[in-house]
Amino acid sequence: MSRRDFLRRGAYLTTAIATGLPEAVSLLHPRAAEAALMGIGQELRDVLNEETVNRILQEALVSGGNFADVFAEQRFRTAIVLDAGKIDSVTYGYPRGAGVRVVRRNQTGYAFSDELSYSSLLDAARIASSVVENQSRTNPIDVTRRNPPPPFTLQNPEPLMLEYTKFDLLQRMDAAARSVDSRIVSVRIEYVDEVRDVLIGTSDGIYVLDRQYLAGITCAPAAQAGGKRGSGFASMGGRVEADYFARNSPEDAARQAAQQAIRLLEAGPAPAGPMPVVVAPGWGGVLIHESLGHALEGDGIRRGTSLLTGLVGTRIASPLVRVVDDGRWPNGRGSCTVDDEGTPSQRTVAVEAGVLQSYLLDKQNAVLLGLHTTGNGRRMSYRNWPIPRMTNTYLDAGTSDPASLLNGIAKGFYAAELGGGSVDTTSGNFNFAVREGYWIEGGRRTRPVRGALLIGNSLETMKRIEGIGTDLVVEQSRGTCGKDGQMVPVGVGQPTVRFSSITVGGPSI
Amino acid sequence: MPRQSAVELAERIRIQAERSGAQEAEAYLESSTTTEARLRQGQVELLQQSAIQGLGLRVFRDRRMGFLYTTDLRETVLNELVNRTLALTNAATPRDENKIAEFLAVSQSDLEIRDDAVARLRPEDLVRFARAAEESAFAQDKRIQTTKDVRSGTAVQEVYFSNTYIPRQTYRATTVWLSATPVATQGSQRREGTFIDRKRFLADLARPEQVGQRAVERALAKLGAGPVPSARVPVVFSAEAAGVFLQGLFGAFSGLNVLEQRSFLAGKLGQKIASENVTIVDDGTMRRGLGSRYFDGEGVQSHRTVAVAGGILRQYLHSGATARRMNAPPTGNGVRSYDTLPAIGPTNFYIDYGSSTHKLVDEVARGLYVTGLAGFGVDTVSGEYSQQVEGQWIEKGKLTKPVEGVTVAGRLDEMLLGIDGVGRDLDFRSIVASPTIRFRELTVAGGA
Numbered sequence: 001m002s003r004r005d006f007l008r009r010g011a012y013l014t015t016a017i018a019t020g021l022p023e024a025v026s027l028l029h030p031r032a033a034e035a036a037l038m039g040i041g042q043e044l045r046d047v048l049n050e051e052t053v054n055r056i057l058q059e060a061l062v063s064g065g066n067f068a069d070v071f072a073e074q075r076f077r078t079a080i081v082l083d084a085g086k087i088d089s090v091t092y093g094y095p096r097g098a099g100v101r102v103v104r105r106n107q108t109g110y111a112f113s114d115e116l117s118y119s120s121l122l123d124a125a126r127i128a129s130s131v132v133e134n135q136s137r138t139n140p141i142d143v144t145r146r147n148p149p150p151p152f153t154l155q156n157p158e159p160l161m162l163e164y165t166k167f168d169l170l171q172r173m174d175a176a177a178r179s180v181d182s183r184i185v186s187v188r189i190e191y192v193d194e195v196r197d198v199l200i201g202t203s204d205g206i207y208v209l210d211r212q213y214l215a216g217i218t219c220a221p222a223a224q225a226g227g228k229r230g231s232g233f234a235s236m237g238g239r240v241e242a243d244y245f246a247r248n249s250p251e252d253a254a255r256q257a258a259q260q261a262i263r264l265l266e267a268g269p270a271p272a273g274p275m276p277v278v279v280a281p282g283w284g285g286v287l288i289h290e291s292l293g294h295a296l297e298g299d300g301i302r303r304g305t306s307l308l309t310g311l312v313g314t315r316i317a318s319p320l321v322r323v324v325d326d327g328r329w330p331n332g333r334g335s336c337t338v339d340d341e342g343t344p345s346q347r348t349v350a351v352e353a354g355v356l357q358s359y360l361l362d363k364q365n366a367v368l369l370g371l372h373t374t375g376n377g378r379r380m381s382y383r384n385w386p387i388p389r390m391t392n393t394y395l396d397a398g399t400s401d402p403a404s405l406l407n408g409i410a411k412g413f414y415a416a417e418l419g420g421g422s423v424d425t426t427s428g429n430f431n432f433a434v435r436e437g438y439w440i441e442g443g444r445r446t447r448p449v450r451g452a453l454l455i456g457n458s459l460e461t462m463k464r465i466e467g468i469g470t471d472l473v474v475e476q477s478r479g480t481c482g483k484d485g486q487m488v489p490v491g492v493g494q495p496t497v498r499f500s501s502i503t504v505g506g507p508s509i
Numbered sequence: 510m511p512r513q514s515a516v517e518l519a520e521r522i523r524i525q526a527e528r529s530g531a532q533e534a535e536a537y538l539e540s541s542t543t544t545e546a547r548l549r550q551g552q553v554e555l556l557q558q559s560a561i562q563g564l565g566l567r568v569f570r571d572r573r574m575g576f577l578y579t580t581d582l583r584e585t586v587l588n589e590l591v592n593r594t595l596a597l598t599n600a601a602t603p604r605d606e607n608k609i610a611e612f613l614a615v616s617q618s619d620l621e622i623r624d625d626a627v628a629r630l631r632p633e634d635l636v637r638f639a640r641a642a643e644e645s646a647f648a649q650d651k652r653i654q655t656t657k658d659v660r661s662g663t664a665v666q667e668v669y670f671s672n673t674y675i676p677r678q679t680y681r682a683t684t685v686w687l688s689a690t691p692v693a694t695q696g697s698q699r700r701e702g703t704f705i706d707r708k709r710f711l712a713d714l715a716r717p718e719q720v721g722q723r724a725v726e727r728a729l730a731k732l733g734a735g736p737v738p739s740a741r742v743p744v745v746f747s748a749e750a751a752g753v754f755l756q757g758l759f760g761a762f763s764g765l766n767v768l769e770q771r772s773f774l775a776g777k778l779g780q781k782i783a784s785e786n787v788t789i790v791d792d793g794t795m796r797r798g799l800g801s802r803y804f805d806g807e808g809v810q811s812h813r814t815v816a817v818a819g820g821i822l823r824q825y826l827h828s829g830a831t832a833r834r835m836n837a838p839p840t841g842n843g844v845r846s847y848d849t850l851p852a853i854g855p856t857n858f859y860i861d862y863g864s865s866t867h868k869l870v871d872e873v874a875r876g877l878y879v880t881g882l883a884g885f886g887v888d889t890v891s892g893e894y895s896q897q898v899e900g901q902w903i904e905k906g907k908l909t910k911p912v913e914g915v916t917v918a919g920r921l922d923e924m925l926l927g928i929d930g931v932g933r934d935l936d937f938r939s940i941v942a943s944p945t946i947r948f949r950e951l952t953v954a955g956g957a
Contacts, residue, residue, distance in 0.1 A: 074581075083765075084769060087601045088604070089574055089601065090594075090601050091850065094579040095563070095578070095580045095581075106549075107554055110556070110558075111559060113560070114563065115562075115580075115582075127558050131556040164600075186770045186771055188771075229770070229890050229891045230891055231771070270895070270918075273954050273956075305655065305699070307699070383559060421885065422885070424701065426699050426701040427701070427913070429914065431886075433886045451888055451895065453885075453895040455884070455897045503736070503916065504954065506954065507920065507952040508952070509952060509954075
C-alpha cells in the first residue's frame with residue numbers, strides 16, 4: 001500500500017468516526033499499519049541490510065559448510081472469535097525474529113533468535129555452524145538485492161481492512177447461520193489474518209524482501225434435535241483483496257454450513273468396505289495432497305524412504321492423471337513470490353499422463369539428488385528450518401462431463417465434502433475423512449450419510465482413477481498442512497474424480 | 510533474559526495495562542530453550558538450538574477481553590501494543606465470565622517437573638543417545654538397513670505469571686526425549702516403525718537400546734500386512750493406540766463444547782457413559798507428569814479431576830470462564846502458550862489401569878489387535894468414529910497375521926459402553942495415555 005492510499009484510508013477512518021461508529025472498532029493492527037506505511041520488509045532491513053547479512057553469513061560459514069542463509073520475519077496477526085452470538089475474544093499478535101542455517105551436504109545446523117539484532121544473529125550463526133566440524137573457509141560473500149516478479153499483486157489486501165468491517169463479517173455470518181433452522185444450537189466463527197514480511201539472505205548471493213497477506217474465516221454451526229447432533233463447516237478467504245467479501249457472500253457460506261449441519265442430523269450411517277467412489281471437486285484435492293503429494297517431497301526421496309524414490313519416468317498413476325504444484329496460482333493459500341529459501345515460486349508438473357515427471361524440492365535435497373530446487377523450500381516461521389513442502393497442489397482437469405461420472409455405478413459412495421487426511425509416505429497408506437457423503441445407487445446420488453474415513457494405498461489408488469471431470473477447482477480458503485511439527489498454508493484442488501474402488505470405513509456392513 | 514528481569518517485565522507490563530485502563534490484566538511470559546539432534550546412518554543430520562521468549566497479555570475492561578502476544582519486548586513497542594489492544598477490546602461483547610480467576614493457591618508439594626540433569630545435557634550427549642538408539646536398531650535385524658531418523662532433544666521451559674490478584678508466580682520444567690524410526694525392507698515392501706519416549710527426568714527415559722529395539726519390532730511387525738474382510742468383531746487397542754483414541758475423545762469432555770452443544774457428552778453428567786471398568790482422570794498434579802505444572806495458563810491451581818468414575822460421567826473439564834458459566838469447580842485445564850489464549854486442554858489425561866492386559870487378547874476367538882491409528886475420523890460432536898488402523902489379526906487368542914488397509918468404525922457412545930476389558934499396562938510417554946482396552950464389537954472395514 002502506498003503512503004497516499006494509507007492516508008486515504010485514514011480519511012475514511014475519520015468519516016467512520018464522524019458517522020458515529022465507535023472509534024475502537026475503526027482500528028487497524030497498529031504495527032501492520034505502520035509497516036504498510038514503511039514499505040515491504042523495511043523494519044527487517046533496518047536491522048539486516050546487505051552488508052550485515054554478508055557478515056552474518058561469513059560468520060556462519062567460518063567452520064566450513066556448503067551453504068548458509070539468514071531468514072528474518074515479522075508477522076502482524078489479527079484474530080477474532082465469535083461464539084454463542086458474542087465477540088468472544090480479539091487478539092493482536094506480533095511475533096518477529098530471525099534464524100541462521102548452515103548446511104554441509106546432508107547436515108543442517110539451525111539457530112534462531114526472537115530478538116532481531118545484529119549481535120544476536122551473529123551468536124545464532126556461531127551456534128548453527130557448530131554442526132560442521134571442518135577446516136575454515138573464507139570465501140567472501142556478497143549478496144545482491146533481487147526483485148522477482150510476484151505471481152499476483154493485491155491492490156487493497158483483505159488484512160488491511162478496518163477492524164469494524166471484520167467484526168461485521170462475523171456478525172453477519174452468525175445471523176445468517178442461525179436464521180436457517182431453529183435446530184441450529186451453536187455457531188462458532190473464527191477470523192484470522194496476517195501480514196507477513198520476510199527477509200532472506202543466502203550465501204549463494206540472494207537478498208530478497210517479500211510481503212505476504214493471508215486472511216481466512218471459518219464458520220462451524222452445530223445442530224441438535226432428538227438426541228442427534230450434526231455439525232457443518234464453511235471457510236472463506238485466501239490471499240485476497242478486501243472486496244472479496246463483497247463478491248463472495250459470507251451469508252451464503254454461513255447458510256450452507258448450517259444446512260449441512262441440518263442434513264447431517266438426519267443422515268444415516270456410512271457404508272463399510274471397498275466400492276466405487278466419486279469425490280467432489282475443490283477441497284476433495286486433499287486426496288491428491290495425501291495420496292501423492294507428500295511422497296513427491298524431496299526429503300523422503302533423498303533418504304530413499306518415500307515410495308516414489310527413483311520412479312521418475314515411470315507410470316505411477318492412471319494415464320488420465322496430471323498433477324501440478326503451482327506456487328503462483330492466483331490468490332492461492334500456498335502461493336508466494338519466493339519460497340522461504342529465496343527461490344522464485346514456480347509451476348511444477350509432477351505427474352503427466354500418469355508418468356512421474358518431477359519431485360518437489362528445496363535447495364539442500366535438490367543438491368544431494370543432483371537436481372535443481374523447484375521453489376518448494378518452506379518453513380512455518382523463523383523458528384524453523386526450510387523443508388520441501390507443497391504449495392498449491394492439484395489434480396488437473398480432465399475431459400469428462402462431471403455429471404456423467406456417476407453413470408453405471410450400481411452401488412457406490414459420493415464424497416461431497418472432505419475433512420482432513422494423513423499419509424505414511426513410506427508405505428503409501430493414506431486416509432481422508434469425509435464430512436458429508438451420499439450413497440450412489442443406480443448411477444444417482446441418493447441418501448445422505450454421516451462421516452466416514454476413506455483409506456487406500458497411494459500407487460494402487462492412483463491407478464484406479466477411471467474418470468476426471470472438466471470442473472477443476474483449487475480451494476484457496478482452507479488448507480493447513482502439518483509436517484515435522486511445521487504448519488504451512490497450502491492450496492489443494494481437483495475436478496470431480498471417479499475411482500473404480502476405494503475402501504469406505506463406515507460402521508454399516 | 511535473566512530470570513529476575515523476566516519476572517519484573519511480566520509484572521511491569523501487567524501494571525502498565527492496568528494504569529492504561531484495564532480493570533484486570535494478566536501477563537504470561539514464557540522463556541524456553543530447546544535443543545534437538547537428529548541422526549541418520551550414523552551421521553548428525555540436524556542440530557538445532559533455540560531460545561524462545563514471548564509475552565502474552567490479556568486485558569479486561571467492562572467484562573470484555575482483549576489479548577496480545579509478541580516476541581518484540583522493546584518498551585516502546587509494548588506500550589503501543591498495550592494501548593491499541595485496550596482500544597480493540599471495546600469492540601468485544603461484554604460477558605459475565607470475562608474476568609480473571611482470583612483463586613490461585615500454588616500447591617505446596619513438589620511436582621518434580623524439573624530435572625537439572627536434563628538442563629545440563631549438551632548437544633554431544635543427545636548425539637550419543639541417538640547414535641546408541643540407531644546402532645541398536647541396526648543390530649536387531651538384517652531387514653533394517655536404513656532409518657528415517659533418530660531424534661533426541663531437551664526443552665527447558667520457564668513460565669512467569671502475573672495478574673491483578675496474583676503477582677509473580679513462576680515455575681520451571683524440563684523435558685527430554687528420544688525417538689527412533691527405522692525402515693524395514695522386504696522385497697519391494699518398505700514399512701517404518703516409530704518408538705518415542707518422553708520424560709521429565711533423564712533417569713526415567715528409556716535406554717537408547719530399548720528405543721531402537723522397540724521401534725524395530727514395530728517396523729518388522731508391519732511387513733507382509735494386508736487387509737482382512739469386513740466384519741463385526743471384538744477389537745483390542747494396544748496401550749499406545751488407546752492413548753491416541755483417548756486424545757481424540759478429549760474434546761467431548763471440554764466444558765466449552767458441552768456448553769455450546771458441540772459434544773455428544775452434553776447433558777449426561779451423572780449418567781453411565783462407559784462400562785463400569787472405565788475410569789478417566791485428568792491430573793495436573795501427577796509427580797513427574799509430562800502435563801503437570803503448578804498452575805494453568807490462567808493462574809488456576811492444578812487439580813486432579815476424575816471425569817469418569819466406574820463408567821459414570823462425574824465432571825467436565827474447564828477453563829476459568831466455562832467453570833463460571835456452569836457454576837462448576839475449576840479444574841485447571843486452561844492450557845496455553847504465550848501466543849494463544851487459554852483454551853481447554855488436557856494436563857495428564859488417562860484411562861486408569863484395570864485388571865489384566867494379557868487376557869484381553871487371549872480371550873478373543875476371532876478379532877483385531879490394533880497397534881496404530883490414523884485419520885481425522887473422530888467426531889466428538891455427532892459421536893461418529895472411524896479411523897485407519899494397522900495391527901494383527903487374532904485367531905483363538907493368538908496374533909496370527911499383520912493387518913493394514915482397514916478401518917474400524919462405531920459410535921463413540923456405544924463404543925465406550927462396550928469396553929469389556931481394561932489392561933494394566935498404563936505408561937506415560939505423552940500427556941494422554943491409556944492401558945490396553947478391548948471393545949466388545951466394532952466394524953472392521955477391509956477387503957471384499
